[in-house]
Amino acid sequence: MSYLALSLTLIFVLIPLVLSRTLRLGLEKDTLIATVRSIIQLLAVGYVLQYVFEADNIIFLLLMILLMIGAATQNARKKGASIRGITWKLFITFVFIEALTQSILLGFSIVPPTPQYIIPISGMVIGNSMVLGILFLNRFTAEIENRQDETELILTLGGTPKQAIHTQLITSIKASTIPTIESQKTIGLVQLPGMMSGQIIAGADPVQAVQFQLLILFILLTTAVVTSIMLGFLSYPTLFNKRMQFLKIR
Amino acid sequence: MSQTAILFQDVNYSADDLKILKNINGYFPEGKIATIVGPSGAGKSTLFKLCNGLRSPDSGEILIKGKPIINFHPVELRRKVGIALQSATMISGSVLENLELPLRLQGKTIDIEFAKELLHDVGLDGDFLMRNAKELSGGQQQKLSIARTLVNQPEVLLLDEITSSLDRVSQHDIEELIEKINEKYGTTMIWITHNLEQALRIGQYTWVMMNGELIESGESSLLRNPQDKRVQEFVKGEIV
Ligand SMILES: Nc1ncnc2c1ncn2[C@@H]1O[C@H](COP(=O)(O)OP(=O)(O)OP(=O)(O)O)[C@@H](O)[C@H]1O
Numbered sequence A: 001m002s003y004l005a006l007s008l009t010l011i012f013v014l015i016p017l018v019l020s021r022t023l024r025l026g027l028e029k030d031t032l033i034a035t036v037r038s039i040i041q042l043l044a045v046g047y048v049l050q051y052v053f054e055a056d057n058i059i060f061l062l063l064m065i066l067l068m069i070g071a072a073t074q075n076a077r078k079k080g081a082s083i084r085g086i087t088w089k090l091f092i093t094f095v096f097i098e099a100l101t102q103s104i105l106l107g108f109s110i111v112p113p114t115p116q117y118i119i120p121i122s123g124m125v126i127g128n129s130m131v132l133g134i135l136f137l138n139r140f141t142a143e144i145e146n147r148q149d150e151t152e153l154i155l156t157l158g159g160t161p162k163q164a165i166h167t168q169l170i171t172s173i174k175a176s177t178i179p180t181i182e183s184q185k186t187i188g189l190v191q192l193p194g195m196m197s198g199q200i201i202a203g204a205d206p207v208q209a210v211q212f213q214l215l216i217l218f219i220l221l222t223t224a225v226v227t228s229i230m231l232g233f234l235s236y237p238t239l240f241n242k243r244m245q246f247l248k249i250r
Numbered sequence B: 001m002s003q004t005a006i007l008f009q010d011v012n013y014s015a016d017d018l019k020i021l022k023n024i025n026g027y028f029p030e031g032k033i034a035t036i037v038g039p040s041g042a043g044k045s046t047l048f049k050l051c052n053g054l055r056s057p058d059s060g061e062i063l064i065k066g067k068p069i070i071n072f073h074p075v076e077l078r079r080k081v082g083i084a085l086q087s088a089t090m091i092s093g094s095v096l097e098n099l100e101l102p103l104r105l106q107g108k109t110i111d112i113e114f115a116k117e118l119l120h121d122v123g124l125d126g127d128f129l130m131r132n133a134k135e136l137s138g139g140q141q142q143k144l145s146i147a148r149t150l151v152n153q154p155e156v157l158l159l160d161e162i163t164s165s166l167d168r169v170s171q172h173d174i175e176e177l178i179e180k181i182n183e184k185y186g187t188t189m190i191w192i193t194h195n196l197e198q199a200l201r202i203g204q205y206t207w208v209m210m211n212g213e214l215i216e217s218g219e220s221s222l223l224r225n226p227q228d229k230r231v232q233e234f235v236k237g238e239i240v
């Protein structure tokens, strides 16, 4: 795409700005911030990627992945602020998911071990894991809060912490993973996934684009389910103390 | 003095820097029905939660039949000392699932005949088993909550305002049931009630709590002529 063409895409930013102004929606500031941030962040990433691909050095690759995990952790932790130690729990979850998916992909030589594959796939895995983490934590903290009485009831009857939080945990795991599973049922019928569209526009063979998209979709299923379960099982014990007492959430 | 079921020694408890229980010293006799009375916010429900290990005191000691609470495994303590919670919380599902809960937590199931008998004991019809527990009336939930607590066959039963939303007849039935269980199994009963007449009717022993303190304790008849000014004020007009 030429730079002129790229500049012209700003028309798509102007439309919401004008609409927001006329209808007094008050979205101008956020729209502008979003636009500027996306330009800077993506351009920066573009140059960094170029550098990392050319250098082809494992250290840079690992640094890049660490950076993604750090940013994802930073983003998701606010949603779980009421759970003690949520920062490192998220961090461990993201590291685990990344290691799990990459070891399967590279271990079975499903994709070549080059930064061109590893980085974009890692980005999708960590990004989706982050969204799942946020969905899960949102739901889980709400469930804990709304069902404190049930938790306490089960404890009084001689239930263990795990039994006392079981319903809330399962509900939250299910609720957070359902969107991923449901959206895959209709994929391709309504909208073409972003990565596949990008590949096709960039001139790739559609069938090959589909193959990669399927790979990503399946990875994302694992990512979704493993993220929620792992976060759930790492989080619930901190809601109780050694005497099996339910601690008031902060 | 008869045997002591629960003994409190200098028990203090606070939450969020708020002193909820202040230097509690007292006991409840074993095998009897005792009551706790006192205004709202006195710390009565909190006292129960300490007895059952849902909370731990900041200082002081609670002994169940001579054994300090900290020496019990929490699960063992909670089965031994059961609470029918003030809120009569129901889990989602049927009446049967609620009744079965204490057993399900131990990986067991409930015998349907036993379940029906329990329902009958608390004054609920056997056909209630399949009803949705959350759709029962407040009073019916209180009855179910009592039945559920009985499933664990506790040695000490803590009843937190279990008849507060019941009509006079049901209230009477529950009182009879509690007396019956107390006689049959020698279960120690401690009953929080706002109803001083009820305290006099059913309890041999009573505690008057106010503002986190145990003000007076002794034979229930103390409610008729209390020593403490605040207690006199509290019982005035309540007992005829
Ligand atoms: N987890 C908690 N955090 C902060 N304050 C609490 C907590 N639990 C209870 N309290 C406070 O402790 C005090 C005693 O509460 P408690 O429920 O024990 O009173 P009560 O005597 O049972 O009252 P009622 O007759 O209304 O049931 C109240 O002021 C209450 O607000």
Ligand SMILES: [Mg+2]
Binding pocket: B044, B045, B046, B086, B160
């Ligand atoms: Mg209370």
